[in-house]
Amino acid sequence: MSRLREEMRVIPIGAWVTAIVLYVALVVLSWRVFIPHDEDFSSWPRWGLTLFTMVMPMFLAVYVLLVGYVAGDARRRGMRQVMWTLLAVFIPNAIGIILYFILREPLLVACRSCGTQVRQGFAFCSKCGTALAHACPACRSAVQPGWSHCTKCGARLEAGN
Ligand SMILES: [Zn+2]
Ligand SMILES: [Zn+2]
Secondary structure, eight states, X not given: OHHHHHHHTTSOHHHHHHXXXXXXXXXXXXXXXXXXXXXXXXXXXXXXXXXXXHHHHHHHHHHHHHHHHHHHHHHHTTSOHHHHHHHHHHSGGGHHHHHHHHHOOOOXXXXXXXXXXXXXXXXXXXXXXXXXXXXXXXXXXXOOTTOSBOTTTOOBOOTTX
């Protein structure tokens, strides 16, 4: 559960507030406005109405929280936050949100020397230049241990690099 709680913390406080306000507003509106003014509801049993007015706004509130998650998570991953938030809001049927989860970048890692958040796979820290991974001696791009050649420039790598 702690992992879930950690992910919940990614959602900005504004999204929580919006979701709660929206939920309460919709429940109140349903009971005060929609149901008394719509003939169709008069035949519904009371438990059906209660369930309907609890569950429908819940979907909207969850949608707001998901958009909030996309916004917070995109920032944490160094992705284009505004663009992804807008896509999540405006592409219908949550397709923007689904796309985000398919296309999102890996989490950033902290430089062990200065703590700057850098993209995984970088050979050097963008701020202080500390080596973060094995680097090709010729072109300095990141290489994996066990490779015999650099994938960027083709230079031969020493065994055990
Ligand atoms: Zn650094
Ligand atoms: Zn190279």
